[in-house]
Every structure is written in C-alpha cells, then in structure tokens.
Amino acid sequence: MGEPSRLGIGARGLVLGLGCLAVVVPFWAVLMTSIASPEEISRAGGFVLWTREPTLDAYRAVLSGGIVTRALMVSTGITAVGTALSLVATIALAYALSRPGSLLHKPILLMTVFTLLFNPGIIPMYLTVKQLGLLDNYLALILPVLLNAFNVIVMRAFFLEIPRELLESAFMDGAGEIRILLRIVLPLSKAVVAVIGLFYAVAYWNAFFSAMLYLQSPEKWPLQLVLRTYVVNDTPIGSDQLSSNLENLPPQISVQMAILVISIVPILLIYPFIQKHFAKGLMVGAVKG
Amino acid sequence: MAPTLSRRRVLALGAAAGLGPLLGACGDGGSSSSNGSTGPVKLPTYKPVTAATPDLAAEPAGVSPGYLTYPTASGAASEPVRGEAVTALTYTYDPIAPALGSNPYWQNLNDKLGTELKITYTASADYKSKVATTIAGGDLPDMVAIQGVFQQMPAMLKATFTDLTEYLSGDAVLAYPNLAGLPTDAWRSAVYDQRIWGIPVPRARIGTVLYTRADLLAKAGLSLQPTSWDEFKQMATALTDERAGRWAFGQIPFSTILEMNGITGNWPGGASAWQAKDGVFTHTGTTPQFAQALQDTVELVRSGVIHPDQAGAPNTKRNAWMLAGTTSFTIGAYAGWGKFYGQAKNVTGFRLTGMLSPTRDGTGTRVRTPGPTLSSFTAIAKTDDADRIKQILKVLNWLCSPFGSSEYMALRYGVEGQTFNRNGSDPTLTEGGRSQTLLPVRYLAEASPVIYEPGNRQAVRDQYDHQVAGVPLAVPDPTLGLYSETAASKAASAQQELDSVLLEIQLGNKPVSAWQPAIKQFMDRVGNKIKAEYEEQAGR
Numbered sequence: 100m101g102e103p104s105r106l107g108i109g110a111r112g113l114v115l116g117l118g119c120l121a122v123v124v125p126f127w128a129v130l131m132t133s134i135a136s137p138e139e140i141s142r143a144g145g146f147v148l149w150t151r152e153p154t155l156d157a158y159r160a161v162l163s164g165g166i167v168t169r170a171l172m173v174s175t176g177i178t179a180v181g182t183a184l185s186l187v188a189t190i191a192l193a194y195a196l197s198r199p200g201s202l203l204h205k206p207i208l209l210m211t212v213f214t215l216l217f218n219p220g221i222i223p224m225y226l227t228v229k230q231l232g233l234l235d236n237y238l239a240l241i242l243p244v245l246l247n248a249f250n251v252i253v254m255r256a257f258f259l260e261i262p263r264e265l266l267e268s269a270f271m272d273g274a275g276e277i278r279i280l281l282r283i284v285l286p287l288s289k290a291v292v293a294v295i296g297l298f299y300a301v302a303y304w305n306a307f308f309s310a311m312l313y314l315q316s317p318e319k320w321p322l323q324l325v326l327r328t329y330v331v332n333d334t335p336i337g338s339d340q341l342s343s344n345l346e347n348l349p350p351q352i353s354v355q356m357a358i359l360v361i362s363i364v365p366i367l368l369i370y371p372f373i374q375k376h377f378a379k380g381l382m383v384g385a386v387k388g
Numbered sequence: 389m390a391p392t393l394s395r396r397r398v399l400a401l402g403a404a405a406g407l408g409p410l411l412g413a414c415g416d417g418g419s420s421s422s423n424g425s426t427g428p429v430k431l432p433t434y435k436p437v438t439a440a441t442p443d444l445a446a447e448p449a450g451v452s453p454g455y456l457t458y459p460t461a462s463g464a465a466s467e468p469v470r471g472e473a474v475t476a477l478t479y480t481y482d483p484i485a486p487a488l489g490s491n492p493y494w495q496n497l498n499d500k501l502g503t504e505l506k507i508t509y510t511a512s513a514d515y516k517s518k519v520a521t522t523i524a525g526g527d528l529p530d531m532v533a534i535q536g537v538f539q540q541m542p543a544m545l546k547a548t549f550t551d552l553t554e555y556l557s558g559d560a561v562l563a564y565p566n567l568a569g570l571p572t573d574a575w576r577s578a579v580y581d582q583r584i585w586g587i588p589v590p591r592a593r594i595g596t597v598l599y600t601r602a603d604l605l606a607k608a609g610l611s612l613q614p615t616s617w618d619e620f621k622q623m624a625t626a627l628t629d630e631r632a633g634r635w636a637f638g639q640i641p642f643s644t645i646l647e648m649n650g651i652t653g654n655w656p657g658g659a660s661a662w663q664a665k666d667g668v669f670t671h672t673g674t675t676p677q678f679a680q681a682l683q684d685t686v687e688l689v690r691s692g693v694i695h696p697d698q699a700g701a702p703n704t705k706r707n708a709w710m711l712a713g714t715t716s717f718t719i720g721a722y723a724g725w726g727k728f729y730g731q732a733k734n735v736t737g738f739r740l741t742g743m744l745s746p747t748r749d750g751t752g753t754r755v756r757t758p759g760p761t762l763s764s765f766t767a768i769a770k771t772d773d774a775d776r777i778k779q780i781l782k783v784l785n786w787l788c789s790p791f792g793s794s795e796y797m798a799l800r801y802g803v804e805g806q807t808f809n810r811n812g813s814d815p816t817l818t819e820g821g822r823s824q825t826l827l828p829v830r831y832l833a834e835a836s837p838v839i840y841e842p843g844n845r846q847a848v849r850d851q852y853d854h855q856v857a858g859v860p861l862a863v864p865d866p867t868l869g870l871y872s873e874t875a876a877s878k879a880a881s882a883q884q885e886l887d888s889v890l891l892e893i894q895l896g897n898k899p900v901s902a903w904q905p906a907i908k909q910f911m912d913r914v915g916n917k918i919k920a921e922y923e924e925q926a927g928r
Contacts, residue, residue: 163819166483234525308514316487317509327511328511351704
C-alpha cells in the first residue's frame, strides 16, 4: 500500500470537501439570515445565503433591554461553577470507586448504577428541591444534577486502566490516597477530565427546564430559557394565540437566527482552547504497550 | 417546613402529575358525581361597559367594536385598589420583560393600580408543567392563570382554589363593573361542577381565519368571497402557477372544506368536533359530511394548488410565504391578525382580509367554527379571607378596564413621553416601551377585545367586516361549560392516532375509505364514553 495516487488524493479531497460544506453551509445560512434585511428574507421565502443589505436589526431587537446580556452572564456563571463542582465530585467518587476495598465500595457502586435505570419525574424532583429550601436559588440548577452516573462510570473505567503498580509504588513511598489522586492519577487523566468536563459544561449551558421550574423571577433566567421565549412562538393552528405584543418586530426567522448565533458564540469562543485535550482523549487506549 | 400530605394535597398532587387513572379508580366517575350544588349556576350578569364610543358599533352580538383612531378623551380613572402586594403566576407568548427595577412601565402600573403586582411567568409552551409543580409544591401565589384543561379538573379546582360563585354570580358581579362587561360565554368556560372558579381572559368569537392576500386576488381579478365549492377550486387554480413558484395555499385548508360541508371543527386536535341535537351528542367525524369533506380535500390536494413543502412547515414559514406572495392564503388564529401588518411593512399594496367558507353549492346557510371563548381563566388560591378575595377581585377588575380609559392607557402603553408618544391621536410605543410592555398582565385579565390598528383604518374595516359577516354564522360549541374526564385524561393518544390517519388520507397515502375504521376505533376507545359524559352533564 504505497503512496496514494493523484486520483486517490483528489477523490478523498472531494469527499472531505463535500462533508465540510455540508456542515459549514447551514452555519453560514444561519449567520447570513440573521443579518439579512426583511425584504431579502421575504424574497427568498426563508433562508438567505448571501445578503446584499446587511442589517443588525434582529440583534438589536434581541439585545435591547439588557435581558439577554444579563442572561448570558447568568448562564456563564452557572456553567463555570457547575462544571467545577461537578468535576470535583465526579473525580472524587470515581476515584474512590476505582480503588478496591474502599469503604462501602459495592453498595455505593450499586446505588450509582441504579440511578441510571429511571428518572423520578418532575413533581418528586420539585418537592425535593423545595424541601431543601433551594427554590429560587441558583444552586437548584446545580446540586440536583451535580453527579451524572454515566460520567462517573466512564471516569471510573478510565481510572481502573491506570496501572496498579504506579499507585502501589507511590503508596509504598508513603503517599496518602489524596496525594496519589492529585499528583499521579489526575495528571495522567487530563484527557478524560476534559471530556467529562465538556459533557457537564454543555449540559449546564443547555439546561432550561429546571430553570423554568425552580427560578421564580425571569431576571434570574439563564440564556437558553430567555431565548426560548423568542423561538417558541410556533403555536399550532387552532391554538388561540398567534399575537405578539411586539409591533414592527423584524421577521421572525431573522430573530430566531440571531438567537442561534448568540447562543453558539460563547461555546465557539472557548472550544479552541480546550480542543487539544479532546484530540488526546480520542486517542487514549488506542495503542497498547 | 415539610408539606403535610393530607388527602387534599394528594389529590391535587396526583391530578397535577397526571395520575388520573389511579385516582379515577379511587373516586370512580368523580367528574359527573354531584357535589351537592343546587342545579346549574347563575352566570354573572352581563353589563357592557365602554369608555369611548366606537366608530364601528359592536353589532350584531359578539362582534368586537372597531376604532379607527385612538379615542382622545380618557374617562376619569377609577379608584386605586389599596392593599398588600398581590402575587400572580401566568404564561406569556412573548419574550420576557425587564425586571421591576428597570421597568418604568411596571412601576407606573403599580402606582396607578395602588397595589404592587408581583408577576411570575413562563413561556406558554412550558406553562402546564409550571402550574403542575406549583400546585404540587403547595406554595401558590394569590392568582394563577389556568390554561387548558387538567385531569380531574373539578376535584383539582375544589382542592386548590377559591370558589368565587358567591362573589360573582348573578348581580353580585355588579360590584366589579369591568368584570360585568366580560362576555357571558367566556364565563361559561370558567365554570366546573356548576361553580365559578375564575375570571376569564376573553377572546373574539371568530376562530381560525383563512387569511387572504386581498391585493393578490384583486390583481388576478378574483372575488374576495367565492360562493361555491366550484368557484373556490377555480380561484385556487387561478392563483397557482407552479413554474413561477406560486401556489394558492401554504397548508391544507381542511377546516375551510369542513365548513363548506356544514361541519365545524379544528383538525388536527379534534377541537369543536361535537354537535348536539335534542340532547344527543354526535362526533362530527362519524357524519357522512365528514367523509365528503375528506374526498374534497383529496381532490384539492391532487389539483396541485398547495405548496409542495407544506407538510411539516412551521407557522412562521407559512406566514413568510404569504407575506412574500409565494402563497395567497394562510390559516391562523384571529388573534394574530394585527401581527401581520407589522411584518408586512415592506410589502407594497399589502391588504389582508378574511375569507369565509362558502356552502358547497352556493345555497343554504354557511357555518363557521367559533373560536375559544377565552384564552385562560385566572383563579384565586384557596383562602378564607373574604377581604383579601375582594381586594384581588378589585385588582382584576382594574385590569379589565375598557379600551379608551386611562387605566387601559397605563396597561397597554404606559407613561406618555417615556414609554409611548402620541402620533396624532394614536399612541406609539418607544423602543423601551415595546420591551417593557411585554409584561404579561393581559394574560391575567383584560377587557373584551376591540378592533384597533394604529394608523391603518383599512385594516380595522377589514377585520370588522369579517367579524360582522362571520360571527353570526358561528355554530355554538355544545361542549362549552361541560367537562368530560375521559376527554381530559384518556383521549390524547386516541386523538393522536386519529390525527395521523387524517393526515395520511389528506396527503394521499391512504384511501378515504381508511377513515371509517379509524373513527370507529376512536369512538370505541374513548369517543362513546365522552359522548355519554357530555350527554349526562347536558341533561342535568
């Protein structure tokens, strides 16, 4: 299997190029539609691929009143704090469960796996949160979902892969469990911590339902919930409300696209910085020995 | 403080969580069992209240009054309601408004009202879960907007909210003059088990409208009101030009075709699908006219007058088609009429009218499906404090101030110079005003709808003409004011199956003959039980 021929390279390039287009074009359409003028959208009957008369009206409509900016800050805060707390808890639990002989090892592992089976439903969750006094508190968005059983199991599986000899030799040298965790296990687990951290971050960033249930005042709402009120105007025919208090609103489609762009931007900004960890994470376990 | 799990709380909890069947077992047939009331409730007396004489009178009965310009004289403001702050939970169809601290409109409203309004709200799509959890949690605000029907509704209302019958029935409502101006049919929908449970948020009597691009029809030389099925089909064909990318319709106009065959109903969903005669209820899906309407629909779809992308297109897309002229019609709720003008600012010559369904052969009386009488009703959390109830009712009364009053100005527009400016006599919201007035006070209580489009007299006339022509043709829904437990709890999945068969037939994937077994299955599963429940309630 020597060097691929020119034709082979060309064919591969073509397929990859088409694949990239299939991903990039929708993003491009979203961006263009968000800055297109109302006439162009009416003419195109929907999405616009190139705008000759760009306008920032849709963004102005969405960002006026400072509500969206405030919600953006709330979301960022919840995601940052939530991810940090979740990672600490998950690493601790996964590590403890990966060390054989730790106290109540089997029962705790069983309980963790058991929670994967079903969901209690919104009313029991709501009553629990209420009884803990967390209503109208940002912690209600973090504590009930602090530990994800699936993530714990993935991380535990990774910790189990770390050679026992490493840990035992450190133990023999007098290191305690915490020191082993911090000095040996974690530096080796950067990839999986990054991946699990991303899972948690995305979950916190996207969460809107729990915010809707537990937070009483709209000024505490995270970004997704606020933006939802713009987008979910698609009431079915026969339902009695198509009216909106807003007169002279830019066409719905451009407002929805502006919202999409606003909600994607923060993730797009952060991703390049943590991307290298994912590349490593993907390769983990690929080559043995 | 742990919530005590009294039997009352379990009932409310279970109802809210949708454990209807479980509770249905313990209190079998609870909905139709008597609660000891003495016969049908006396609805509040109707005494219309106007603050300004309309340019287009509210006649015949049920038609909204029309105002070509905003009335300049605002009547004297009613007394502010003094008392402790009032909390409320409601829904919204709009983006959220700024918080009280940065909302001069809200501050002004509290000032004029005399009582502080603390409103919590969520998007209407999530509202049902929010109400369910709030009721289950037990910590209710003073007022809760009840939208739609819940399972075990009469039991849930009795356990959680105050029975308002003694405060509002008959002439008692005259103590709250604006509430007395709410239409009687709207009150009917707030009655369960012969007791009044809340203040309705009324809606116009027109249901869904076949919105028509009158300018496009005029350009094609077509009449705005076809008089027969044949003329309707010809009109649709004349408006379709596939090569030029134009079609008549952006969705299948099934409700229009049903009305053409003399049947009311909103499908999918099967709302208003029951007819009653001499106490016998019939589901319109079982009638031969329905099958005929299906035939007509298939014929219309086959003639190619409907946009090829119509299946699954969201409402915003269909509206965009109509605004762009790609289609000449769109079907939507009446409440959305005004919204189109804002979005059609850049369309030259734009004129919107509503088309009524002709009769099949041009003879006989046309029919219209009436719209829902209310959007929701606002219930008051259960309390024994009569003074508090009276204060809350006075607040709701204030919120129902009629069009043209100074309270209405404060409610819809806010503060002159700050949240709105006068354009001649018409108030126009400023940019800040537009986002601040999004506060969903109007979904707690508001006056009966009026027709008013700032700066657009033609729009007012078109809407008024449509109402005058359409409202008298509305066939009243016999299930108004009746409650069927089966319909609220068990019918959803059966209805979904029925809807999917309907869609398949309309799209041509299944023959029209597939309807009979489908409707029979629906009736066997839930339809006959619902029929029996309605007949029992109607007979009382």
